[in-house]
Amino acid sequence: MDILVCVKRVPTVGGVITLTADRQAIDTKASGFTISPHEECAVEEAVRLVERFGGSVTVVSLGPVAAEEQLRACLALGASAAVLIETPDGGETGPIATAAALASVAAPFDLVLLGNEASDTGDYQVGIRLAHLLGRPAVTGIKAVTVADDGSSLAASRTYQGVLETFTLPLPCVVTVKEGINLPRYPSLPGRLRAKRAAITRVPPDSVPSGQGPSGQGPTASDLRMTSLRVPDASQKQAAVLGHGVSAVPALVSVLEEIGVTR
């Protein structure tokens, strides 16, 4: 079973999000980069499936050359090959163009896994657009995958409004997963060493389809264009300190009574 996992380089955000002066992006001068937790789980799920059924795990990312860092992290977790599709000037591409670029490398694979949504843009659509371009079935938000013993189909499930939904999809197909589908392993030392030396296949930006016009999904006139980003008005409230250690407990009980949660 040959599996493709799609990952995206996104800023690591900790206590606060700071924007650049032109409000076009997150200021990453003081932060690192990572992939989303959903995608870490997608890589782990692919590695586990290949450990059981044989085959290969390829990771692909669309982004700047620096995204090689994230691809190497995935190789350290057990992926066997990595592809970097470079974006023009290393910039961001919208979901239609992203799906078109991924489709240009995804056709040979039995299963394509993605995170349910990229943690930064949160567009919730790349996996499904990719599936339509490949003419394959897709399902999103999956928390458990079981592949049939003969490898011909898989059962994918998630909980929605308190009900378990299970979907049976023939392979090849596209599945987007959420954190919690597994507990990703830590990279092993041999894995990290192998990842450091591994060759990453690069696809230059001029060979990437735009996704617009008759060959892609979008009529050229239609577009969702970001104007700017902003941090929502956080309440400027200051926490009231009830006290230190166990001496704060009486005040704590009073607050619980006030809120009305004591029985």
Added chain:
Amino acid sequence: MTALCLVETEDGGLADASARALTITRDLGTDLAAVVFADGIAQALAPALADYGVSRLYIAAGIDGYAPQAYARVLAELSKLTGATAVVAAGTEHGNEVLAHLGAITGLPMAANCVAVKPASDGPLTVTRQRWAGLLLEDAVLDAPVALLTAATDAVAPVPAAGPAELQASEVRQDVSAADLVVRARESAVGGGGQSLATARVVVGGGRGVGSADGFVPLEELASLLGGVVGVSRVVTSEGWRPHTMQVGQTGTKITPDLYLACGISGAIQHFAGCSGAKHIIAINTDPSAPMMTRADYAVVGDLHEVVPALVEALRTRGS
């Protein structure tokens, strides 16, 4: 001009997320039509939909069970039939999934998790949408013959229309191909039961400061005394102390309790994405400068391993 809104049901009534989606859709200033796939109970929704300003209800019949691509096919046809200028859904897993299919079928862009829409008299629509699960907002221009949008489930309060609309209902039966029905949900009960984290009135949160799997015992006692459940931060599930189903945050569950009592949680921004819907937040932490402590309503500076058992004891004594 018409906007079509995909409406979901919950517990036999109009889903809260769909009420919010209808509220946003009204800002488009067009006639409002709703599409419901639950043909058995669609008629029962009519009064609630009329309250939200829906003048036309399409009851989609003939598709058995949730099938996202088939739903999108029906929306595509209805959108053509009604000359819709917008198709809207709630930003739920179903809503985002169906609209993404509709985007792929029609080739149109889709704006997920919008918190505001502003039509212009002679130009494209302006939208504000959530990024980073709502930690950032994106202002954008959606330039498309049909605007495909989902409405964030936690940002806009559901508000009925000024007066109820005169509602006409009709059934539609759209032929869908076998390929559109390949992906279809089989529903079954979830094991375990108990109170759900998403809807609990009280959530007692535990983070790195809890220190171990066993460390959660006092937190569980406290939660049970307050009639609530325990939620955890991401580090707790990464350490394997508690399962991911208990995780509060951007990649876990979004909670909306009356009280969130965060114990030993520093408060990474991804965690706030999950708990900012709490009415009241109390934080217990040894570090008074932790983001959770400064962004809470009330803070106790101290070791949760001392404070929580003392609080449990105080609540017990109070009850007896």
